[in-house]
Amino acid sequence: MATTGVMRPGHIQLRVLDLDESTTFYKDVLGLVETGRDAAGRVYFKAWDERDHNSVVLRQADRAGVDLIGFKVKDKATLEQLDKDLQAYGVATERVPAGELLETGERVRFTIPTGHVLELYADKTDVGNGQPYTNPDPWIPAAEHGIGPHRFDHCLLYGPNLEQTLELFTQVLGFHLVERVLMEDGKSLLAMFISCSHKAHDLAFVCHPEPGKLHHVSFLLGSWEQVLRAADIMSMNRVSIDIGPTRHGITRGTTIYAFDPSGNRFETFSGGYESYPDHQPITWTFDEVGPAIFYHDRKLNERFLSVVT
Amino acid sequence: MNLPAPKVFHQVTLVETGEVYRCREDETLLAGMERLGKRGIPVGCRGGGCGVCKVQVEAGEYSKRVMSRAYVSAEEEAAGIVLACRVKPLSDIRLAVLGKMKKNVCATPPAADAGASQP
Known part of the structure; x- marks a missing residue:
């Protein structure tokens, strides 16, 4: 199918009890690539083959679980339209400013009936998968570090x-x-x-x-x-x-x-x-x-x- | 040839069943139980996050690591109520099991069999 509208799950923010221990785990055992840390102390990762800056964000907290899940939409016009559609359907939405998550544009945030916080966004910086967009090799050494998912x-x-x-x-x-x-x-x-x-x-x-x-x-x-x-x-x-x-x-x-x-x-x-x-x-x-x-x-x-x- | 240093063991007693097992000082109460194939404390995530291995230590010394406040309050922790996956014994231990493995899917509508609801 033509992938348009909401395209894919793009990021998830997880709560962890010990940030250093978890950072080591996500980096060296699961084999994600660390891409940044923010002023709030959150640690950002992407899988080696992902192109956008981050997909997994860890936050130190006193309990485990999930803070939010973000879906990337096709473009800014889609984001605006989906925000209108959600409100027309009766879902309250709020805007999270660009940059609140590193290298991520403005997000539309709402809570779904299961109680989970979801977000839509159109922009996240393309940092590439370690290969050029011209004449790339099929994989990079990071693909073999730890479990190394795509x-x-x-x-x-x-x-x-x-x-x-x-x-x-x-x-x-x-x-x-x-x-x-x-x-x-x-x-x-x-x-x-x-x-x-x-x-x-x-x-x-x-x-x-x-x-x-x-x-x-x-x-x-x-x-x-x-x-x-x-x-x-x-x-x-x-x-x-x-x-x-x-x-x-x-x-x-x-x-x-x-x-x-x-x-x-x-x-x-x-x-x-x-x-x-x-x-x-x-x-x-x-x-x-x-x-x-x-x-x-x-x-x-x-x-x-x-x-x- | 150097052999590994001998391990220090302590005896763990589950007060309800009288079940006893030997747990190393460098492993958690839950890991010690699992390693011997024993049962009694429910086994969940083994990372202090899910709360199913909640126990009350009635006697004995232990070391502990951070555990989820969603399942163990600061007051409980001070009173010896802890998650067995985050606690290592420093002496013999007597404990009561508080946690439960609940099949926590939604209850089915009233007319249907309640087999999927909580036990």
Whole structure:
């Protein structure tokens, strides 16, 4: 599809309990590239293959979790139009001035029915992926430092009001529903996987009574082999692993889940399929939620539904 | 050939079940339990962030690291209520398990089976 309107998840700001420990982890174990620090003490990273200045921002706090998720939109006119559309739909928005996040333009901020803070922005400085735009090589040494994912890909959020949230994303922000898991009543949404692009998911939600929780932030790898390499690097560094390597039924991605030093879950995954807005969504019934999430084990591990930050 | 220095162990007792395990002074109460394949304290993120391994230390000395204020208040921490993944023993320890692994997905509508709601 032509990627226009809301294009992709662009940044996520995470709360960490020990900034130095977490900075070392994100840089040397996950293998992101540190791109800056601001006056508020936040540390900025990008994955090696990303072109924009930052995608992961760490903030020292007294509790773990997610502060906000930013989506990049096509241009400034799109940003203005989406702000109008959100307000017309009844969503209160506010403006965050350019530069509040390093190398990032003005943002439109709002809270979605699951309690999470979302932002839209049109500008973030292109710093490149370490290769020129003329005659580049395919990868750079940073691609092999730590786990070394290609990009921040999506995240899974836990909170209430999934139906209203789906309506907001599909009717105002141009997302399409790719897959969903139904509750025992066969109607209500237990989980949903939505896309604003050709990806199998740009954002996912699981219904949860407490608003604003983070289940995981996900990073893209190039192959199943790299998922196994990520698992080795996690074990070498005594990283707290949740589950994997395994495969999801939902999206068909191959994956391993682990926790950062503050307990924020992250995923490194590869594969899955491409989605288009005309594809009808895939539905998983409640009795098949085990293989939907973990295709080989065919059952959930207890932590997957219980542990969030 | 130099062998590694001998490890210092302490005995950890879970008061409800009487379960006892030996935990090294250089590992957390949770890691020690997991390493021996034992159960009793719920295992979550192992990073002080999710709160499921919350315990009350009733006796014993320990060292600790920063843990999420969303799950342990300063008052609780001062009273020995801590996350087992952030605490290492300096003596034998007796503790009560407070944390729970709750399947915290939304309750299904009233007419449906409540199997997915909290236990």
